[in-house]
Amino acid sequence: MLQLISLSPRAFDGPLESFEPVQHRLDSKSNYFIHDYLKLHGENIGRHADLSKVLTYHCDSDSFSISNEYKERLIADMVGLAKDVSRKLPNAVFIEKLCDWYRNATTINKQSVATDVTAHLSRKGNDIATMIMEVNPDLGRGSNKLKVLDIGGNDGKLTSYVSASLAEASGIYVEPYVLEVDTETGWDENSKTVQLESRKNCASVKKIIYDGTSMSSGKVAGSDCANPLVEGGKFDCVMYQHSLHHFPSDGVQQYSIKQAADLLKEGGVLSITEHSSRLSGDDIDLMHVVIELYKKLHENPDISPAQLERTYNQYMEAETPANYMSQERLIAMATNAGFTPVTVTPTSPGPDNAYSINFVKGDQKMIEKTRQLENLVYPASTLKADQLKYQTTFIPHLTRSNSFS
Numbered sequence: 001m002l003q004l005i006s007l008s009p010r011a012f013d014g015p016l017e018s019f020e021p022v023q024h025r026l027d028s029k030s031n032y033f034i035h036d037y038l039k040l041h042g043e044n045i046g047r048h049a050d051l052s053k054v055l056t057y058h059c060d061s062d063s064f065s066i067s068n069e070y071k072e073r074l075i076a077d078m079v080g081l082a083k084d085v086s087r088k089l090p091n092a093v094f095i096e097k098l099c100d101w102y103r104n105a106t107t108i109n110k111q112s113v114a115t116d117v118t119a120h121l122s123r124k125g126n127d128i129a130t131m132i133m134e135v136n137p138d139l140g141r142g143s144n145k146l147k148v149l150d151i152g153g154n155d156g157k158l159t160s161y162v163s164a165s166l167a168e169a170s171g172i173y174v175e176p177y178v179l180e181v182d183t184e185t186g187w188d189e190n191s192k193t194v195q196l197e198s199r200k201n202c203a204s205v206k207k208i209i210y211d212g213t214s215m216s217s218g219k220v221a222g223s224d225c226a227n228p229l230v231e232g233g234k235f236d237c238v239m240y241q242h243s244l245h246h247f248p249s250d251g252v253q254q255y256s257i258k259q260a261a262d263l264l265k266e267g268g269v270l271s272i273t274e275h276s277s278r279l280s281g282d283d284i285d286l287m288h289v290v291i292e293l294y295k296k297l298h299e300n301p302d303i304s305p306a307q308l309e310r311t312y313n314q315y316m317e318a319e320t321p322a323n324y325m326s327q328e329r330l331i332a333m334a335t336n337a338g339f340t341p342v343t344v345t346p347t348s349p350g351p352d353n354a355y356s357i358n359f360v361k362g363d364q365k366m367i368e369k370t371r372q373l374e375n376l377v378y379p380a381s382t383l384k385a386d387q388l389k390y391q392t393t394f395i396p397h398l399t400r401s402n403s404f405s
Contacts, residue, residue: 026282028320034094037282038082051075053352054287058294059102063112070109074101095293095312096305102297125161128271132162132237133169135269135342135358140172140236147228147235149263151256152243153178156205166237167201174202177228181212213252215259232262239271242354244330245284245322253323254333261337261361268361270339274330276353281324284352288322289315327355334359 026036041047055078056071077097081089133139140146146166150159156178163176198204208227210218215229228234238260247253260270275284292315296303325333331341339359347355 025321028282028285028316031090032088033316034078034091034286035082035089037286038079038094042079042082048075050283051079054283055098055290057287058291061298062117064110066105067109067111070101070105074098077101091312092305092309095309098290098293099297099303099305099308102294103301121158121161125158125163126165128158128162128239128241128273129165129169131343131345131356131358132166132239132269132271135271135360136267138267139166139269140170143172143236146170146172146174146237148174148176148237148239149179149229149235149260150176150205151179151238151240151260152246153205153239153241154180156207158241159205160202162239163202163205164199167199176203176205178205178207179215179218179229180207180209182209212247213255215256215263229259229263233265235263235268236265237269237271238264239273241273242275244272244274245324246319247323249323250333253325254336257333257339258337261339264361266362270334270359270361271356272330272334272358273354273356275324276326276347276355281322284324285316285320285322287352288319327357330357338362 026033026040030036038051041051052071052075055074056066059066059071074097078094081094081097148159148163148166150156150162153159156176159176159178163174166172167174206223206225207221208215208218208229209221210229216227218227218229220227244253244256247256257270264270275281289312292311293308296308296311327344327347334341334357339361340363341357341359343356343358345356347353
C-alpha cells in the first residue's frame with residue numbers, strides 16, 4: 001500500500017526542490033531546434049538515458065514494443081547527424097530520420113504486446129484519488145454530491161477513473177467535469193481504445209470548453225446546461241494533471257490557480273502533477289512533440305515526412321515553449337491563492353521529472369483525518385515501478401494561519 005511518512009521540518013529539507021526555472025532555453029520555434037538540442041546534449045554521456053527517453057517515448061504502440069537495441073540505433077543516428085560541425089541541419093532532416101527508423105523496424109525489432117490500458121488508467125485514477133483523500137479524508141462529508149474539476153483533462157477518461165475511486169472511498173455520488181480549450185492537440189493517445197462504463201455512484205464526465213483564461217467564459221459541450229464554474233465555492237476537488245505548464249506565463253498560471261481557489265469549498269483539495277524545471281524545459285518540449293509524431297505514425301505508418309514536419313511545426317508553434325516550474329514556485333503560487341500544501345511526491349527520474357503536490361483550501365490542521373484509506377489503496381505487490389511516484393510525504397511545517405470551519 002502507499003506509505004505515508006510524517007517528517008519533521010528539518011527532515012523535510014530534501015523533497016522540495018530549490019531549483020528555479022532554467023534561465024537559458026533554446027529557441028523551440030527555430031528551424032534548427034533539434035540540431036541545437038542534440039548538439040548541446042548528444043555527447044554528454046550522463047544524459048544518454050534522458051536522450052533515449054526523449055526520442056523514443058511512446059514509440060511503442062498498444063500492439064508492439066520496439067527493442068532497446070533498435071532504439072539505441074535511432075539515438076546513435078540522430079546524435080551522429082548533429083555532430084556535423086560544418087553546418088546546421090534543419091528539423092526536417094531529423095524528422096525524416098525518425099520516420100525512416102520507425103518504418104524500417106522489422107519483426108526482429110518488434111515484440112507483440114497486449115497492453116491493458118483500462119487497467120493502467122484504473123490504477124492511475126486510484127492512485128490520484130488516494131492522494132486527494134489523504135489531504136482531506138472528510139472530503140464531501142455532509143453533501144449528497146462531490147464535485148470534481150479536471151483542468152486540462154482532455155478526453156476525461158482519467159477523470160472518470162479518479163472520480164469512480166473518489167466515489168468508492170467517500171461513499172458520495174461524484175459529479176466530474178473537464179475544463180479544456182478548443183484544440184486539436186490530444187494527450188490521451190493510449191486511452192482511445194478505452195470504453196467507459198456507466199457507474200451508479202458517478203456521473204458521466206461533462207466537458208466545458210473555455211477561452212483559456214476566464215473559467216466563467218466556458219460552455220458545457222453538447223449541452224444547454226449552465227456553466228457550473230460561474231458560481232464559486234461549489235467544488236470539492238480541482239486537479240491539474242500535467243496541464244498547468246501549458247498556460248503561457250507565470251501570471252496566467254497564477255490566475256488559473258486563483259480561480260480554482262474561488263471554485264473550491266473551504267477544505268477542498270487542489271491536486272497538481274507537473275514536470276519540474278530542474279533540468280531543461282527543452283527536454284520536455286521535444287519529448288512532447290515527438291509523442292505527437294509517433295501518434296501520427298501509429299495511426300498511419302505510411303505518412304510522409306513532409307506531413308510529419310507539418311505536425312511538428314504546428315505543435316511547436318502552438319504549445320512551446322511550455323512554462324515548467326519548480327516545486328517551490330508551485331507552492332508559492334498556490335499559497336498566494338489561499339492553499340496550504342499537505343503532501344508531496346518525489347520527483348521521478350528522467351527528463352519528464354514529474355512530481356505531485358496536493359493542497360487544501362484553508363488550514364490543514366483543522367481537518368479531522370478519521371476516514372480509513374485501506375479500501376482505496378492497492379497492495380504494494382500490485383504497484384508497478386512507475387506508480388511508486390504516487391507515494392507521498394506529508395508537509396507538516398508548511399501551514400497557513402487561516403483556517404476553515
